[in-house]
Amino acid sequence: EGQTLWGGRFSAKPAEVMQAINVSIGVDHRLWEQDLKGSRAHCRMLMAQGIVSADDGAAILDGLDRIEAEIRDGTFPFRDEFEDIHMNVEARLSELIGAPSGRLHTARSRNDQVATDFRLWVRDACDRTLAQLHALQRILLDRAEAHAGDLMPGFTHLQPAQPVTLGHHLMAYVEMFGRDHGRFADARARMNESPLGAAALAGSPFPIDRHATAAELGFDRPMANSLDAVSDRDFALESLSAASICAGHLSRLAEEIVIWMTPQFGFVTLPDELTTGSSIMPQKRNPDAAELVRAKTGRITGSLIALTTVMKGLPLAYSKDMQEDKPPVFEAFDALDLALTAMMAMVAALRPNLERMRQAAGSGYSTATDLADWLVRELNLPFRQAHHVTGAAVKRAEALGVDLGQLPLAELTALEPRVTEAVYKVLSPEASCASRLSFGGTAPDGVRARIAEWRSRLS
Numbered sequence: 001e002g003q004t005l006w007g008g009r010f011s012a013k014p015a016e017v018m019q020a021i022n023v024s025i026g027v028d029h030r031l032w033e034q035d036l037k038g039s040r041a042h043c044r045m046l047m048a049q050g051i052v053s054a055d056d057g058a059a060i061l062d063g064l065d066r067i068e069a070e071i072r073d074g075t076f077p078f079r080d081e082f083e084d085i086h087m088n089v090e091a092r093l094s095e096l097i098g099a100p101s102g103r104l105h106t107a108r109s110r111n112d113q114v115a116t117d118f119r120l121w122v123r124d125a126c127d128r129t130l131a132q133l134h135a136l137q138r139i140l141l142d143r144a145e146a147h148a149g150d151l152m153p154g155f156t157h158l159q160p161a162q163p164v165t166l167g168h169h170l171m172a173y174v175e176m177f178g179r180d181h182g183r184f185a186d187a188r189a190r191m192n193e194s195p196l197g198a199a200a201l202a203g204s205p206f207p208i209d210r211h212a213t214a215a216e217l218g219f220d221r222p223m224a225n226s227l228d229a230v231s232d233r234d235f236a237l238e239s240l241s242a243a244s245i246c247a248g249h250l251s252r253l254a255e256e257i258v259i260w261m262t263p264q265f266g267f268v269t270l271p272d273e274l275t276t277g278s279s280i281m282p283q284k285r286n287p288d289a290a291e292l293v294r295a296k297t298g299r300i301t302g303s304l305i306a307l308t309t310v311m312k313g314l315p316l317a318y319s320k321d322m323q324e325d326k327p328p329v330f331e332a333f334d335a336l337d338l339a340l341t342a343m344m345a346m347v348a349a350l351r352p353n354l355e356r357m358r359q360a361a362g363s364g365y366s367t368a369t370d371l372a373d374w375l376v377r378e379l380n381l382p383f384r385q386a387h388h389v390t391g392a393a394v395k396r397a398e399a400l401g402v403d404l405g406q407l408p409l410a411e412l413t414a415l416e417p418r419v420t421e422a423v424y425k426v427l428s429p430e431a432s433c434a435s436r437l438s439f440g441g442t443a444p445d446g447v448r449a450r451i452a453e454w455r456s457r458l459s
C-alpha cells in the first residue's frame with residue numbers, strides 16, 4: 001500500500017512536501033490516451049522481438065484495455081501517490097493483472113515514455129489546430145466573397161488612408177491564418193519522430209525494434225540520438241511559437257471587431273448570442289468574446305515564455321524541470337482552441353453596416369492619393385509636386401467643409417491650372433478601389449481572384 005514503484009533502494013517514504021512538489025497526475029492525466037497507445041506499441045514490439053512472452057504480452061494488452069475502459073467510464077483511480085500518469089497506469093495494471101504487469105517497463109524508461117506521450121499529444125493538438133485554421137479560413141472566405149465589392153475605409157495609424165473593400169480586409173486575415181497553418185504544419189512534420197526506445201538516455205541492451213514502434217505510432221522514423229530524444233522539448237516550443245503568432249493574428253482581428261462595434265465606428269454588430277450586457281448600464285452591448293480572444297494571447301505567449309525559460313540551461317539528458325513542460329502547453333492549446341472557435345462564431349455572425357462603412361470609406365479625404373496619382377498620370381507632375389498640390393487641395397476642402405469630390409474646379413485650378421473636370425471621376429471611393437488592380441490590391445476583381453485561388457487551395 002502506498003509503495004512507490006521505485007522503492008527498492010529507499011527505506012523511507014517521500015515527505016509530504018516531496019510528494020507535493022513532485023506530483024503531476026493532476027496535469028498529466030490528460031496524456032492517458034497517448035500513454036496507453038505508447039504502451040500498447042511497446043508491448044507488441046517486446047512480444048514480436050521475443051523479449052516478452054506471448055502470454056505475458058496478451059495479459060498486459062488485456063489489462064491496458066481494462067484500464068482504458070475504467071478511464072472512459074470514470075472509475076479509474078487517479079492517485080497522487082503514484083505521481084504521474086505513467087506510474088498510475090502501471091500501478092493499476094499490476095492490481096488488475098498481477099505479475100506480468102512488471103514486464104511492460106522492460107527496455108523503457110519514463111523518460112522516453114513521457115517524451116513519446118507528449119509528442120503524440122502535441123501532434124494531435126497541432127492536427128486539431130490545423131483543421132480549425134482551415135475552418136476559420138473558409139468562414140472568412142465566405143464573408144469576403146459576399147463583400148468583395150463593399151467599401152470600407154482602409155486605415156494606417158487608425159486614420160483614414162485609402163478606401164478598400166471589406167472583402168479585401170477579411171482576405172488579409174485569410175493570408176495570415178494561411179501562414180499560421182503553414183507554421184503548425186512545419187512544426188508537425190519536424191516533431192514527427194519517435195523518442196520511444198531511447199529508454200532512460202542511452203538506449204537499450206535489449207533487441208528492441210524502434211522502427212516498428214515508430215511506425216505503429218504514426219511517426220516517420222525513430223529519433224536518431226537517445227540523449228536528444230529524452231531531453232529536448234523543441235517540438236513543444238515550436239508549436240507554442242506557432243500558437244503565439246497565431247494568437248497575435250486572432251487578437252488583431254478581435255481588436256478590430258471591438259473597434260468596429262463601437263457606436264462611434266458603427267461598422268458592425270454582433271448578435272445577442274455573442275455579446276453580453278452590463279449589470280448596471282442597461283444600454284450596453286459589450287464585445288466580451290472578442291475582448292477575451294484578444295486577451296488569450298497573453299496566456300498563449302506567456303506559455304511560450306514559460307517553457308522557453310524552463311528549458312534554457314538544462315544539461316542533457318532528462319531533468320525533472322521538464323515535467324513543467326505540460327501546463328503551459330495544455331493551457332496554450334486550450335486557450336487557442338477556444339479563441340479559434342469563438343472567432344469562427346464571431347466572423348460567421350458579424351453583421352456589417354454597409355452603408356455606414358461606405359460613407360466612412362469616402363470621408364477623411366481618403367481619395368487624396370488618387371488625386372495626386374491623377375496629377376502624375378495626366379499632367380506628368382513629379383509625384384512630390386503632385387503630393388504638395390493635393391495637400392493644398394485637402395487644406396482648402398477642409399476649410400470649406402467639403403470632401404475632395406465636392407471641391408469646385410476653380411479651387412483646383414487655382415492650385416494647378418491644368419486640372420480638368422475629368423479629375424472628379426477618380427475622386428470617388430468606388431473609383432479609387434476599382435483602380436487598384438495591381439496584384440494583391442483591393443480592386444474587387446483582384447480580390448475575387450484571390451478568393452478563388454484560396455478556395456481551390458482549401459478544397
Ligand code: ARG
Nearest residue numbers: 024084110111114318322323
Ligand atoms: N512525470 C515525469 C515528467 O512528466 C515523467 C518522467 C519522469 N522521469 C524521471 N526520470 N523522473 O517529466
